[in-house]
Amino acid sequence: MRQIVHTSISGTTARVQLSNAFGAGPVTVSDINIARRSQGSSVTSSTNRRVTFGGKSSVTIPVGAKAVSDSVAFAVPALSDVAISFYVPSQETITTQHGLGLQTNYVAAGDVSSHATLTNPTTNGEYNLLSGLDVQNSAATGSVVTLGASITDGIGSLSDANRRWPNDLAVRLNQAGRTVGVLNEGISGNALLHDGSGQSAVNRFTRDVLQQPNVKWVVFADDPINDVNNSNPPSAAQLTAALTQIINAAHAQGVKFLCATLTPFKPDSGWTQAGEDSRDGYDAFVRSANSGCDGVVDFDTASHDPANPEQYLPAYDNGDHLHPNTDGLQAMANSVNLNLFS
Structure with a gap:
């Protein structure tokens, strides 16, 4: 999944928030990446950063819980588009979502989270599992x-x-x-x-x-x-x-x-x-x-x-x-x- 977040403030580090608040079972998410979106499903590869949770490249989120990533050094411009990509290896139905996001987001087969461009992705207007992007700015x-x-x-x-x-x-x-x-x-x-x-x-x-x-x-x-x-x-x-x-x-x-x-x-x-x-x-x-x-x-x-x-x-x-x-x-x-x- 590659989902686009439009920022409000700028910052030098960021954290990703994932939620399984309404899930029927635990959800595992892996290979989480953050990058500046260039256009469509494409990102600027030089900005791509791996995101970890407790130092690990994957996280399992229990039912009713959320997971907040480690802070990642990532230059975030104000009022810009940031792409958050991750891989969901299992086939369970995702029920924690924002159904009307008014933002085109992308889904592609396989673990392609770190790819600069997704090949033939499907699109939707919703957010799945992603509940927030915490942009950190000391000011x-x-x-x-x-x-x-x-x-x-x-x-x-x-x-x-x-x-x-x-x-x-x-x-x-x-x-x-x-x-x-x-x-x-x-x-x-x-x-x-x-x-x-x-x-x-x-x-x-x-x-x-x-x-x-x-x-x-x-x-x-x-x-x-x-x-x-x-x-x-x-x-x-x-x-x-x-x-x-x-x-x-x-x-x-x-x-x-x-x-x-x-x-x-x-x-x-x-x-x-x-x-x-x-x-x-x-x-x-x-x-x-x-x-x-x-x-x-x-x-x-x-x-x-x-x-x-x-x-x-x-x-x-x-x-x-x-x-x-x-x-x-x-x-x-x-x-x-x-x-x-x-």
């Missing part, structure tokens, strides 16, 4: 996790374009001279209160936020939209109670919690007045002085039509009325006050 002030659903995952942006709002935020941080890693933990369809498309934000918060390397901030974004965008939405009080729970969990570990308001979704097919009332109540709580939020990111104001605040500004609607387009995602990223990361 970094920390990392921010963007926790959300399909809007954070980048639905509405083009594949292979790296135009999700967290990518746009990473560009702004780099342009401002701030060395803050941006870790995208968006899962399409994810919700705050209930499992379904992945574990709920409440249930995955420890793993996907608090256990991330050098995490200092989390921006909690669009998950609650998938709670309220149906015929039987929870109340705003139910949403804010769960929000308070994960705010408290973040604060207990010294992580600052930045609350995002919810973007509009009328007239999506799941819209109801009751759901709109829950969204309004949630956004009002987030904006209030007693929310517990360490800062507010007002995605609602950044994206809605001032004349019809229950809907997107037409120039930002990707056509389904639920997701912003590329310009809308950029407007959301532009609304983030970079001074929050101080």
Whole structure:
């Protein structure tokens, strides 16, 4: 497998994170390599480095566990494409994956991880076993996790374009001279209160936020939209109670919690007045002085039509009325006050 990761910050060393969180059995991965991607499935061979786990060239990951590699000396440019390649010798079905990565990744037969170019690979748009790339930079002030659903995952942006709002935020941080890693933990369809498309934000918060390397901030974004965008939405009080729970969990570990308001979704097919009332109540709580939020990111104001605040500004609607387009995602990223990361 050769999977492409677009970086946020630069660094001089890196670590690879592999996960078997949802596996049915242990998974063995071997011949792990990291290199700068040149184009397509090809890498710049002079940049290729072997990756080890505890000094070994292979690692077996138990069910429910993750494996973090040894640090490898590897010059990582900011906002660049890095290829992580590895060989899975067994034929077991891989069930730990990110199904909608909006990135072309590659699979080739045999152990060809160190090859500069893969011959006749198949392609997919998902990530398998690879859960993160930890870019290490002594000047970094920390990392921010963007926790959300399909809007954070980048639905509405083009594949292979790296135009999700967290990518746009990473560009702004780099342009401002701030060395803050941006870790995208968006899962399409994810919700705050209930499992379904992945574990709920409440249930995955420890793993996907608090256990991330050098995490200092989390921006909690669009998950609650998938709670309220149906015929039987929870109340705003139910949403804010769960929000308070994960705010408290973040604060207990010294992580600052930045609350995002919810973007509009009328007239999506799941819209109801009751759901709109829950969204309004949630956004009002987030904006209030007693929310517990360490800062507010007002995605609602950044994206809605001032004349019809229950809907997107037409120039930002990707056509389904639920997701912003590329310009809308950029407007959301532009609304983030970079001074929050101080």
